[in-house]
Amino acid sequence: xxxxxxxxxxxxxxxxxxxxxxxxxxxxxxxxxxxxxxxxxxxxxxxxxxxxxxxxxxxxxxxxxxxxxxxxxxxxxxxxxxxxxxxxxxxxxxxxxxxxxxxxxxxxxxxxxxxxxxxxxxxxxxxxxxxxxxxxxxxxxxxxxxxxxxxxxxxxxxxxxxxxxxxxxxxxxxxxxxxxxxxxxxxxxxxxxxxxxxxxxxxxxxxxxxxxxxxxxxxxxxxxxxxxxxxxxxxxxxxxxxxxxxxxxxxxxxxxxxxxxxxxxxxxxxxxxxxxxxxxxxxxxxxxxxxxx
Amino acid sequence: xxxxxxxxxxxxxxxxxxxxxxxxxxxxxxxxxxxxxxxxxxxxxxxxxxxxxxxxxxxxxxxxxxxxxxxxxxxxxxxxxxxxxxxxx
Numbered sequence: 001x002x003x004x005x006x007x008x009x010x011x012x013x014x015x016x017x018x019x020x021x022x023x024x025x026x027x028x029x030x031x032x033x034x035x036x037x038x039x040x041x042x043x044x045x046x047x048x049x050x051x052x053x054x055x056x057x058x059x060x061x062x063x064x065x066x067x068x069x070x071x072x073x074x075x076x077x078x079x080x081x082x083x084x085x086x087x088x089x090x091x092x093x094x095x096x097x098x099x100x101x102x103x104x105x106x107x108x109x110x111x112x113x114x115x116x117x118x119x120x121x122x123x124x125x126x127x128x129x130x131x132x133x134x135x136x137x138x139x140x141x142x143x144x145x146x147x148x149x150x151x152x153x154x155x156x157x158x159x160x161x162x163x164x165x166x167x168x169x170x171x172x173x174x175x176x177x178x179x180x181x182x183x184x185x186x187x188x189x190x191x192x193x194x195x196x197x198x199x200x201x202x203x204x205x206x207x208x209x210x211x212x213x214x215x216x217x218x219x220x221x222x223x224x225x226x227x228x229x230x231x232x233x234x235x236x237x238x239x240x241x242x243x244x245x246x247x248x249x250x251x252x253x254x255x256x257x258x259x260x261x262x263x264x265x266x267x268x269x270x271x272x273x274x275x276x277x278x279x280x281x282x283x284x285x286x287x288x289x290x291x292x293x
Numbered sequence: 294x295x296x297x298x299x300x301x302x303x304x305x306x307x308x309x310x311x312x313x314x315x316x317x318x319x320x321x322x323x324x325x326x327x328x329x330x331x332x333x334x335x336x337x338x339x340x341x342x343x344x345x346x347x348x349x350x351x352x353x354x355x356x357x358x359x360x361x362x363x364x365x366x367x368x369x370x371x372x373x374x375x376x377x378x379x380x381x382x
Binding site for chain 2: 062073080086132151
């Protein structure tokens with residue numbers, strides 16, 4: 001299904017195609033302004049693309065919750081270089097709140113990079129070859145759910161990807177069966193939102209250069225990039241490329257979790273930590289040289 | 294165990310992680326949780342990590358993410374948000 005440009009009626013955001021994935025949202029360009037001032041602001045709205053997928057792990061809820069914090073490194077996550085806990089608290093309801101930061105060796109998909117003009121790229125990238133992901137999670141062991149949210153910390157000027165997951169206990173399990181293979185099933189619903197704010201950046205640049213009208217003017221060759229962007233929607237292309245790549249990576253994330261869950265099933269925490277150490281060693285050997293500082 | 298983004302923090306991180314995982318799997322996930330017994334180890338780890346985050350400019354990115362979060366909250370005011378972002382710094 002091809003993304004389409006819509007102009008939206010006041011007020012926003014408005015949701016389209018609510019029963020089908022991907023879903024498109026339109027929200028005002030300037031997200032800090034809750035009510036757009038003119039109809040022009042609707043025309044230059046940000047497009048948001050989203051995916052929703054559901055999956056069942058054939059493991060008990062506590063096992064999945066444990067695996068979640070133990071999922072890096074695994075053989076499918078060689079791009080994740082490090083994971084750190086920034087904060088961890090238990091709230092009044094007994095829920096465990098964790099914020100972690102993951103460092104990834106990958107950056108924007110190269111197909112996305114190719115779409116960007118050097119001027120935009122140069123000011124954003126700074127020659128970096130890694131990026132950071134902020135992950136927040138809440139575990140409610142009594143009610144049997146875990147909610148997580150991961151988003152990129154850099155590159156947000158070009159593309160924001162927010163992944164939300166909701167894990168739910170499917171079968172109440174007895175404490176004795178907590179890490180056994182047959183104790184239950186855990187459902188997970190994953191939603192990924194893509195939002196390209198490239199338009200903001202280009203327009204801000206145009207304004208700074210005294211070319212505020214550039215977006216509307218097609219004729220001038222100097223402004224052709226801005227014009228072609230508004231016409232053909234590079235923004236939409238970025239979201240489309242990124243979402244295709246993410247769909248593929250969502251499969252890897254699931255496989256990675258399954259490896260960790262399998263290790264838990266066979267040898268408990270010791271087996272997981274043992275596996276992690278091996279994965280880390282093989283990662284280090286593979287990347288040695290490539291990340292030499 | 295996963296590595297820390299700051300190699301100098303790997304040792305304190307591993308000590309904290311081991312403590313947490315034991316408590317998380319033996320106590321918390323079995324519904325027996327009281328308080329987090331690893332708070333002191335977390336303090337040591339956090340102390341090391343805070344410096345590393347500053348050095349790499351990640352503290353600023355986290356600050357921006359927090360601002361961004363506020364912005365989208367303003368936009369989605371009508372939608373009730375259950376998840377709250379906790380970042381201690």
